[in-house]
Amino acid sequence: MKVAVFGTGYVGLSTGVCLAEIGHEVVCIDVDERKIDLLKEGKSPIYEPRLEELLIKNSIEGRLAFTASHQQGLREAEIVIIAVGTPQSDDGQADLSFLEQAAKDLARHIVRDCIVVVKSTVPVGTNEYLKQLLLGQLKNNVEIKMVSNPEFLRQGSAIQDTMKADRIIIGSDDEGASEKIQEMYRPLNVPFLLTDVRSAEMIKYASNAFLATKISFINGISNLCEAAGADVEDVAKGMGYDKRIGSAFLNAGIGYGGSCFPKDVKALLHTSRELGVPFSLLEETIAINDHQQELLVRKAMKRLGGLKGKKIAMLGLSFKPNTDDMREAPSIKIAKSLTASGADVAAFDPVAASNARKVIGDAITYMDSAMEAAKGADALFIVTEWEEFRLLEIASLLEVMKQPIIFDGRNCLDEAALKACGTIEYYPVGRPAVIMKDKNI
Missing domain, CATH: 3.40.50.720 (NAD(P)-binding Rossmann-like Domain)
Incomplete structure (x- = not known):
């Protein structure tokens, strides 16, 4: 398949490289010309194990290319993956400005029917909003179908997490679009969950918020352990044997960070407040992490x-x-x-x-x-x-x-x-x- 990827950050670059590795023709698009020049030289702008190795390999074999030109990158694309950042705004909600700009650039330059896959982490309802934005600014008579396909990559293991994913979430109201994206990912041989767009958007936030809460919980327990003279590692091990709990994300420490957990917990909390649904557990998750x-x-x-x-x-x-x-x-x-x-x-x-x-x-x-x-x-x-x-x-x-x-x-x-x-x-x-x-x- 011919795939275009908007954005060459952790998600976009890892996704593009891995899709090329399983046989697709991929063009990664980024407005940062300095970054594109680096990538064309076979140099990754980010540190990620195995990323540069696969980048060079697939570039040499002709399945992976990079450009700052939307016109060039979208010329033959049948699937367009949007993987730009959605950073946190001052009020905690997701900043969609990069996503909106990507949609506008796409609308101006797409010349054939395509499926638009939103891989960026976005609040519930964003895919519907983007589709209306796209349709309102299309320059050519083409058909656009939308798919929500959230990522679950961890920095430091992004390639592994893509090639051996736990699951692939495909949210769409169009059966044909869902089937096409399944076909794109099928060489990975991992489980699919097909759902509606809004549920797919929520799955990403719910997953990250749960993991962040699990980290804050064990950190709260660790503070109790210190006061009581217990050993949190033994406590966590004992908890982890319970299959309902599991051992992952039960390592006590000085809290979570990174590009996902902090902003996603706050974005989900903002959504809950916007919808008038109290979610005090998320407030405490954030408070414990800040203290830790x-x-x-x-x-x-x-x-x-x-x-x-x-x-x-x-x-x-x-x-x-x-x-x-x-x-x-x-x-x-x-x-x-x-x-x-x-x-x-x-x-x-x-x-x-x-x-x-x-x-x-x-x-x-x-x-x-x-x-x-x-x-x-x-x-x-x-x-x-x-x-x-x-x-x-x-x-x-x-x-x-x-x-x-x-x-x-x-x-x-x-x-x-x-x-x-x-x-x-x-x-x-x-x-x-x-x-x-x-x-x-």
């Missing part, structure tokens, strides 16, 4: 008796490992709280430092390694659970620190290895602290 993101700062203040003049090492800046995405990353709030309290912050992240600098600025110092960040530190924060942090030689790290104090916001260090280090103070989330004093001291 500053947990390490509160712990450090209590232990150090204040932060003014203290050096804090931060390991991890991206909102999760295997991505350079800084959107709503807990590190942003942590860094700002630390510097506002008078601390000097030295941070290291394997891939996100450049993006972090754009968001956090030069209020903190960006280092080239974990060891450099830890040198002379009064305490060390683990903010993102990169695999290389799990594998750190902790004893060597402690030797260069001023004080051997670690606050682990992701519970990613091995306690047995920590206890072998001699003198150390280790403060995880929702678990008893490990405080070891060298017997020779």
